[in-house]
Amino acid sequence: MRGKSAxxxxxxxxxxxxxxxxxxxxxxxxxxxAVADAGLKMQDVDAVFSATSSHAFPTMSVVEYLGLKPRYFxxxxxxxxxxELHLLQATMALEAGLCDxxxxxxxxxQRTAGGALVSMSEPQWHxxxxxxxxxxxxxxxxxxxxxxxxxxxxxxxxxxxxxxRGWANLNPEAFARGPLTKxxxxxxxxxxxxxxxxxxxxxTDGAAACVLVRADRAKDLAAKPVYFLGAGAANxxxxxxxMPDLTTTAAVDSGAxxxxxxxxxxxxxxxxxxxxxxxxxxxxxxxxLGFCPKGEGGRFVADGRIAPGGELAVNxxxxxxxxxxxxxYGLFLIAEAVAQIxxxxxxxxxxxxxxxxxxxxxxxxxSQCTAILGSEATL
Amino acid sequence: MTAIETxxxxxxxQAHLEAGRFMIQRAKSTGEYVFWPRVxxxxxxxxxxxxxxxxxxxxxxITVNRARGGSWNxxxxxxxxxxxxxxxxxxxxxxxxxxxxxxxxxxxxxGPRVVFDLMEDAK
Numbered sequence: 001m002r003g004k005s006a007x008x009x010x011x012x013x014x015x016x017x018x019x020x021x022x023x024x025x026x027x028x029x030x031x032x033x034a035v036a037d038a039g040l041k042m043q044d045v046d047a048v049f050s051a052t053s054s055h056a057f058p059t060m061s062v063v064e065y066l067g068l069k070p071r072y073f074x075x076x077x078x079x080x081x082x083x084e085l086h087l088l089q090a091t092m093a094l095e096a097g098l099c100d101x102x103x104x105x106x107x108x109x110q111r112t113a114g115g116a117l118v119s120m121s122e123p124q125w126h127x128x129x130x131x132x133x134x135x136x137x138x139x140x141x142x143x144x145x146x147x148x149x150x151x152x153x154x155x156x157x158x159x160x161x162x163x164x165r166g167w168a169n170l171n172p173e174a175f176a177r178g179p180l181t182k183x184x185x186x187x188x189x190x191x192x193x194x195x196x197x198x199x200x201x202x203x204t205d206g207a208a209a210c211v212l213v214r215a216d217r218a219k220d221l222a223a224k225p226v227y228f229l230g231a232g233a234a235n236x237x238x239x240x241x242x243m244p245d246l247t248t249t250a251a252v253d254s255g256a257x258x259x260x261x262x263x264x265x266x267x268x269x270x271x272x273x274x275x276x277x278x279x280x281x282x283x284x285x286x287x288x289l290g291f292c293p294k295g296e297g298g299r300f301v302a303d304g305r306i307a308p309g310g311e312l313a314v315n316x317x318x319x320x321x322x323x324x325x326x327x328x329y330g331l332f333l334i335a336e337a338v339a340q341i342x343x344x345x346x347x348x349x350x351x352x353x354x355x356x357x358x359x360x361x362x363x364x365x366x367s368q369c370t371a372i373l374g375s376e377a378t379l
Numbered sequence: 380m381t382a383i384e385t386x387x388x389x390x391x392x393q394a395h396l397e398a399g400r401f402m403i404q405r406a407k408s409t410g411e412y413v414f415w416p417r418v419x420x421x422x423x424x425x426x427x428x429x430x431x432x433x434x435x436x437x438x439x440x441i442t443v444n445r446a447r448g449g450s451w452n453x454x455x456x457x458x459x460x461x462x463x464x465x466x467x468x469x470x471x472x473x474x475x476x477x478x479x480x481x482x483x484x485x486x487x488x489x490g491p492r493v494v495f496d497l498m499e500d501a502k
Contacts, residue, residue, distance in 0.1 A: 125389060126415035127465045129492035132453050133444050140442035141455055148440075148476035193443040193473065241415070241455055241465045246440050 002261055003379045005091040005102075006218035006225035009038030009211035010338040015324050016175035018205040019112045023054045024065050026207035027107025031066055034209035039222030040101060045211070047072040047099030049090050051082035052106055053120055053327045062105060072099040078235070079362025080275055082106075083330035084369035088231035090212045100213065104334075107207035108326035119327070121363070124239040133192065136200065138240035138364030139278040140192035145246040146280060147194060149295065154194055156298030157279040158185040161198050161321055163307035164276065168318025170308060170348035175204050176322040199279040201320035201329070208331040210338070215379075226338045227379060229264065229355075231371040232257025240364045247295070250368040251288035251359060258357070258370035264378070266290050270353040271340050272312060273333040275361035276319040282306070285359050286314075289370070313350045316340060330360035330369075337373050354378050383429075388416035391429065396491040399484050402429040403460065414462035434482040435459045436495070443473050456480060456495055468495050 011033030014026035021029075027050075035042050048070045050058040059073040072093045076085055083104055090102035121134070132138065146152045162182060168174035188198035218225035234250035234257070237243045259266065266289065274285040283297030291312065292300040300306075306314035317323040317336040324332055337356035339345045345353075354375040361368060383394045388404065392415075395402040405412050406424035413420045413427070420427070441454040452473050456466050468474055469485065480495035 129487070129489065130453050130465050130467045131444070131451065132465065137442055137444060137453050141440040141453070144442055144476060145440040190443075190445050192445065195442075239465075241463055246455070 001091050001095060002229050002263060003227050004095045004215055005212045005228045006215050007210045007228070007334070007338055007373070008213055008218050008221045008223050008225050009034040009036070009040065010335055011037055011209055012173070012332065012335050013207040014107070014109070014205045015173045016204050016206065017111055018109060021109055021205070023052060023107045023109045024061060026109060026205060027052070027062065027105050027209070028065055030107060030207035030209040031103060031105050034103070034211050037223050038211045040211065042066060042068070044101045045103045046070050047090065047093055047102040049074050049086035049102060049104045050106065051075060051077040051328060053108060053110070056120070070099070078367035078369065080277065080328045080330045081360030081362035081367045081369040082328065083334060084231060084358055084360035084371040085233055087212070087228055087334070087371045088233070091228050094212060094214050102212040103209060104212065104331065105207070105209040106328060106331045108328070109205045110327045111203050111205045127239060127241065135277065135364055136192045136195060139280055140195045141240055142246045142284070142365055143194055143278070143280040146283070149247055150298065152283065152298035154186060155182070156283065156301060157199050158182050159301045160276070160279040160282045160306070161185050163301065163304065163310070164315055164319040164321035166307040167316050167348060168322035171318050171323060172346070174318040174323040175202055176318070195278060195280070201277045201325035202322070204324050204326050206324045206326040206332065208335050210331070210334060224342045225376065226341045227374050227376065229372040229374045229378060230258045230261030231369065232261065233367070233369045235367045237366055238363060243365060247284070249284055249288050249365050251285050251370065254368040254370040255289040255359065258372050262372035264355060264372060266357075269355050269357050270313065271316060271337060271350060271356040272314045273337055273356060273358045274315060275329055275333060275359055276315060276321050277325070277329070277361060279321065281361060282314065284365070285361070289357070289359060308348070316345065316348050316350060333358040333360060334371070334373070341373060341375050388418060388427070392416040393490070395429065396484060396493070399491070401432045401434060401482055401484055401493050403432045403458070403462065404428065405430050412460040412462045414458070414464050432482065433459050436480055436482070438474050438476050438478045438480060439463060441473055441476060454495070464493070466493055466495050468497065470496050
C-alpha cells in the first residue's frame with residue numbers, strides 16, 4: 001500500500017478554546033476547510049472515517065451533519081490512536097475501489113463544555129474497588145515502573161515538558177505558550193505520583209479533518225499531496241493491569257510494521273510526532289520506536305535533544321502537552337506532519353521535511369498505531 | 380443461594396470474596412494461573428478451577444493519587460503465582476517497588492476487596 005494514497009486536504013478548527021460551539025460544529029468547520037483545501041466539494045466525499053468521545057455512532061452523526069451519502073465508512077474507536085489507523089483503513093478502501101474520496105475527521109469541545117477529560121470509557125470491574133483515576137493513574141504506574149527499573153527521573157520528565165513548550169512558543173495556534181522553567185515544572189502540584197500537573201496534557205477544544213484520494217489523482221488537486229507510505233497497529237491489553245510489561249508498549253510492533261511497509265529506516269525520518277498524553281509517553285515511544293535503547297529514553301531527552309534546535313525534531317506543534325489536546329489527539333499529529341511536509345509550518349518549520357512518523361496511542365498505553373507520511377520526493 | 384460453581388468468573392470471584400476467600404483461577408491442564416477472572420487462560424486453556432491464592436506477592440508499580448479530600452495509593456501487585464492485580468496498600472502512604480506484600484480481604488461500604496500489607500507489618 002506504500003504510496004497508494006495521499007492526504008490532499010487538511011484543516012483544524014477551534015484549536016484551544018472555542019466557546020459557543022458544539023463538538024460537531026467544530027468537526028464540521030474542520031471538514032469544510034479540509035475539503036476546500038483539497039479543491040473538492042463536500043458532495044465528492046464518499047467515505048467517512050471518524051471517532052470522537054461524544055458520539056456513540058460517530059460516522060452516522062458526521063454523515064447526517066455534513067449531508068453526505070457515503071458508500072464506505074468506519075468508526076473504529078481505539079482512542080487517540082484511531083486516526084492513524086483510519087489512514088490505513090482509508091488507504092485500503094481507496095485501493096480496493098470501495099471509495100474515491102475519504103474524509104477522516106474528529107471534533108471536541110471538551111474544554112468549554114466542562115474542562116475535564118471526557119471519556120466514554122467504561123470502568124473495569126476488577127479495578128473499580130481501588131479507585132484509580134484513569135487515565136493518569138495508569139500512566140503514573142507505568143512511570144513508577146520505568147523509574148524503578150531504569151533510573152528515569154522527574155528531571156527527565158521535565159525535559160519532555162520543556163521541549164514541548166519550546167516548540168509551542170513557535171506555534172501561534174498552540175494553547176499553552178510563554179516562558180516555562182525547569183523549577184516551575186518540578187514544583188508543579190503532584191496529581192498522581194510521580195506525575196504532576198506539568199506532566200499532563202492540556203484539556204482543550206479542537207477539531208481536525210483530512211481528505212485522502214488515490215495517489216494517481218492527488219497531483220491534479222489543489223494542495224501539495226502528502227503521501228501515505230505505511231502504517232502498522234498493535235494492541236496487547238485494555239486495562240493497565242494486563243499490560244505485559246509496563247515499561248514497553250506495543251509501539252515496538254506497530255512502529256516496526258509501519259517502517260517496514262514504508263520501506264524507510266528511522267534514521268531517514270525528518271519529523272517524529274509522538275502522542276504525548278503524559279511526559280512519560282514521549283520517553284516510552286522514543287525507546288519503543290527504536291530511537292534509543294530501552295531504558296535510555298529519559299537520558300535521551302536531556303540537554304534539549306528534542307527541543308527546538310535539538311538533533312531530533314519531535315512534536316514540533318508543541319504536542320498534547322503544550323499545543324492542543326481535546327481528548328483524542330491522534331489527528332493533530334497528522335495535521336502537524338502535513339504542515340511540515342508541505343512547508344507551511346511558519347516559524348517552527350524544520351528544514352527539508354520530507355518524511356514524518358506519526359505515532360498514536362489509545363487507552364492506557366493500550367492501542368498503538370503508527371503511520372508514515374512523505375512528500376513526493378519519498379515515493 | 381446460587382452455588383458458586385454455576386456462576387460466571389466475575390460473579391464467582393466476588394462471591395468468594397463475600398465469603399472472605401481470596402480465590403484465583405488455575406487451568407487444570409496447563410497449571411497456568413489467570414487474573415483477572417475470565418473463561419480462558421492466555422494460552423487458550425478453558426478447564427479453569429478456583430484455588431486459594433497464596434496471598435503473597437511483590438509491588439510491581441505504585442502511584443499515590445492526590446486529591447483535596449486526601450490521598451490513596453493504587454498499586455499493581457505481582458502475585459507469587461505469576462499474575463498481576465490492581466490493589467492498594469491502605470496502611471501506608473506508599474511503598475517501594477519490589478516490596479514484599481501479603482493479602483487480606485477488607486470489608487468496605489462498597490463490598491469486600493483484596494488489599495495488601497507490607498510483609499514486615501503483616502500480622
